Amino acid sequence: MALPPSHARVVIIGGGVIGCSVAYHLTKQGWKDVVLLERKQLTSGTTWHAAGLIAQLRATANMTKLAKYSQELYGNLEAETGVATGFKRCGSITVALTEERREEIYRQAAMARAFGVDVEEISAQEVKARYEHLNIKDVTGAVYLDKDGQGDPANIALALAKGARQGGAKVLERTCVTGITRAGRRVTGVDWAQGTETGHITADMVVNCGGMWGHEVGRMAGVNVPLHACEHFYIVTEAIAGLTQLPVLRVPDECAYYKEDAGKMLLGAFEPNAKPWAMKGIPADFEFDQLPEDFDHFEPILEAAVERMPMLAEAGIHTFFNGPESFTPDDAYHLGLAPEMDNFWVAAGFNSIGIQSAGGAGMALAHWMEAGEKPFDLGDVDISRMQPFQGNKTYLFERSKETLGLLYADHFPFRQKATARGVRRTPFHEHLIRHGAVMGELAGWERANWFAVNNQKPEYEYTWKRQNFFANIAEEVAAVRTNVGMYDMSSFGKIRVEGRDAVAFMNHVGGGQYDVPVGKIVYTQFLNHQGGIEADVTVTRLSETAFLVVTPAATRLADQTWMMRHRGDFNVVITDVTAGEGVLAIMGPNARKLLQQVSPADFSNEVNPFGTAQEIELGMGLARVHRVTYVGELGWEVYVSSDMAAHAFEVLHEAGQDLGVKLCGMHMMDCARMEKGFRHFGHDITCEDHVLEAGLGFAVKTDKPDFIGRDAVLRKKDTGLESRLVQFRLKDPEPLLYHNEPVLRNGEIVGFLSSGAYGHHLGGAMGLGYVPCAGETAAEVLASDYEVDVAGVRVAAEVSLKPMYDPKSERVKAG
Structure with missing residues (x-):
């Protein structure tokens, strides 16, 4: 067996489908000295027992782009490598058994069209025509995606590994990583053991593709990778006479999915209360292992399945399978450069969608590693979204019970996690609860989202229609529009930048002008070299040598990491002071x-005056x-x-009692900012949205030299805008907008809403979204007819480039 080399440009830890994909894509980019180390045998962790469902549609445009890429890659991989991947485009059907689920999947279908995915809404009878074995009792609707499919997970990984080897990578099995060496903010190499042999590889970069070992591998490098293994169950029947290829079938209301495989039927489950596994660590000898059967746990799923697909009652069970998979606190995988280190990358925690994600995730990470900047917005999965406390094992154990089941739960707007709550509380928490606050959670923070009134139950009642707090938000918006409201913003990140070079550093890292009087507040963006927005913050000058940077709660770590990585030789200290105030x-x-x-x-x-502090x-x-x-x-x-x-x-x-002050929550803030056309980072503005196209050119001061993104801003001024962020208001006050609804211009889909909320003061659902406009004036963009597709129904919308509410900001600056 070959021993590892003494040096590598990159060491990839883990030989599941993800690690093999990263190795494959790095070699495709011409990287040499790529070394992949697998502790046992390739695919022996989770990959070998995955169900191999390959779907295109994900929750956002870029995640869908990655899933589509995976499917296209697997279609061609066999011809390239000679390894059969078993990839078949057999299509998929998702059925709804309730009106609420029907609205969810029809909204997803509309979103699919905006993302360029072929999709068809079908009736219960049309489902029966495509899937004769299904009992369509209670089926309220369904969607069909003809290009979805299934594949052989282990062989997909082995094909990627062979492709990586063909590109020059060294793929070494039975080579366990025993330690990771570091110097400052960089890893320097890995220690390994292969049988009785041990050694060390120096490395320019390390990638953690450790799957359910990813948490442990991260700890070796001082990096937080929050994930936890859970038991995942499925059964495979005996051969069923006459059973031919069928679409993949999902029945999320019964927590079940079905896949025909070689004349047998596989039934898998994402049950609401999952079973976390290996609290004391994964056994050292784990390799192609199964976990003990737990028929009692699986029985409710099977009972419903036998009624849904009566032929299962006659079929014998060939295999009852229970194997571990890793889940993250928010059901999104971890990808990217770890915040704690400047050359340690992560691709782990794939929440049962590792096969369909691996191709795209490997491609995106390889591009990121090559260019040093994200190829497009990966905020949904960027590891920097994870808070340090989320690596806590007790927290992960509690949260993982819920996250597996959430994959198939109703994805209602505003749905809150039920487990692992109460970790971070603001100093006002108890006061807010006493006054009827209904809490939501973001980045671990308990935040008052709305306030119950008049003996109303202080809890969410979820639906896709108007939720039980709709009237409460209307009253809260009315309070801030006509009188006075008070709400808690303590969860927003606060980062102190201090030192003799503080002004020069801020002027380098940010697009604004920070050489301002003490007490001045600057609204600003941190830009990348393409002029995309990496952070959207306010910066207050506290003294000659100190600034306070205020960030969204979820991006505090990412924004602080961005500043740390661009600190260079500037003499500044960057400190998180969020909890101090x-x-x-x-x-x-x-x-x-x-x-x-x-x-x-x-x-x-x-x-x-506006924009100052005292x-x-x-x-x-x-x-x-x-x-x-x-x-x-x-x-x-x-x-x-x-x-x-x-x-x-x-x-x-x-x-405030004499004035009638009203306590308000985060939902009110979102509705009010939407009326004012204020952008929301992560939705309306991301690293791939150019600051000028986002309509934020006023915040960028190009008359100062040498700030990150300056050249890209000047280039865009020369070449002109290719798209504009437009504000929409539906003319019909009844439908609701959330985000990702398709935008139609003169009858053609041209984009989708980046965010949506109800404009209680303006009397209709509102949204923001980018509209292509190359070569057009602002007047020409506004002159068209616009509609928004809400669950398959086109609704006319009015549009504006200026805020529909208080366009001149006269109320904000009132004397």
Whole structure:
């Protein structure tokens, strides 16, 4: 058996389908010195027992792009390598058994068309014609994708491995990684053991493709890779006479999927309450292992399946299979450059979609590694979205019970996770709960999303229609539009940048101008070299040498990592201070009046104009107020140290009673920002959206030299915009928009909504979305007829490039 070399450009740890795909795609890019190390035998972890379902449609455009790429790759891999992949485009059918699920899958079908995926909505009778064995009782609708398929998971991985070898990669089995060496923010190599032989490979880069071992491999490098193995069950019947090739069938309302395979039927399950596995670690000798049967756990799924497909009652069970797969806290896989290290990459935690994801994930990661920047927006799966605490084993154990089942649960808008809650609480948490707050969770933070009133149950009742809090949000929006509202923004990230080079560093990393007076607030973006948006933040100058960068809660780690990686020789210290201060937003026409009642400070335009901060006394304590807004009203964000936060809340809430102050939540903020046309990072603006096409050119100061993205901004000014971010409002006030609904211009699909919410003040569902506009003026873009496809129904929409609410920001700047 060959021993590893002494040096490699990249060492890939793990020989499942993901590791093989990364190796294959790196060699396709001409990389040499690619070494893949597998502890036992290729595919022996999860890949060998995967069901091999290969679907094109995912929840976002780029994830769909990657899934489509996988399927196209597998179709050609056999011809390239001579290894049979078993890939067949047999199509897939997803059936709904309820009206709610029907709306979900029909919205997915509309989304598929916007993403360029062929899809067909079909009736129960049409399902029966394509799948005669199915009992169509209760079927309310279905969707059919003709290019979906299935494949042989192990052989797909082995074909990728052979392709990698043909490209010059060394693929070594029975070679276990025993340690990872580091120097500062870089890994320097890996220690290995092969039988009685041991050694070390120095490496320029390391990729963690460890699957369910990914958490443990990450720990060796000081990197957080939150995932946990769960038991995953399926049965395979004896041969069934006359059974021929069928589409893959999914019945999510019964937690089940079906696949015909060589005249047998495979029935698999994603049950609502999963069984986490290997709390004390995966056994060292694990290789092609099965876990003990648990028929009691699987029985409810089987009972429903026998009724849904009566032929199963006559078929004997050939195999009852139970094998482990890894799941992440949010059911999205981990891809990308680890925040803790500058040359350690991750591709792990594929949540039962590893086969259909492997081709695209390997391609995207290889491009990222080659170019040093993401090839397109990968925010859904970028490992930097994971918070440090999410590597906690108790947390992962609790959350993994739920995440497996969520794959087939109803994907209702605003659906909240039920497990592993309460980890991060703001200083106002108990006060908010006492006043009826209904909590949601983001990045572990418990956040008040809306407030129950008049003995209303403080909990979500999910539906695709108007949810039980719809009227509550209308009242909360009305409060900030006509009076005053107060809400908790403590979860937003706060990063302190301090040092003698703070101004120069900020001017290098950000598009704005930061050489401003102390107390000035700059709304700004961090750009990449293509002019795409890596972060959307506000930056407040606290002193001659210190700035406070405020980020969305979910991207604090990513934004801090971006700054760390571009620090270079600048003399600055970058520190997360999020937990140090609570933040209350006071917003609405009477915001100034409320603050004047609790503080002797001057909140006038002369002293505290829009875009400035000042230190104040508040009640018996101290605070700092930032005059900015995400809801488009006169208002302040009140920053108060955590020890005085409860006092600040009590003082403001009590003083606000005479004014009728209303406690508000995050849903109100989203609806109000949508009316104002404010962008949401991760949806409306991402690393692949050019700052000028996003309509944010006003925040970029090209008259300063040498900031990241400057050349790309100047180039775009010369060549012109290829698309514009447009605001939409449905003319019919009844339908609801969430995101990804197709946008039609003069009857043709031209894009999709990047985000959606209800405009309670403006009286209709609203959204933002990019419209292609190469060679067109703004007037020409607006002159067309626009519609939005809502679950297959086209609804007329009005459009605007300026905010439909308060286009000149007169309310924001009110004296």
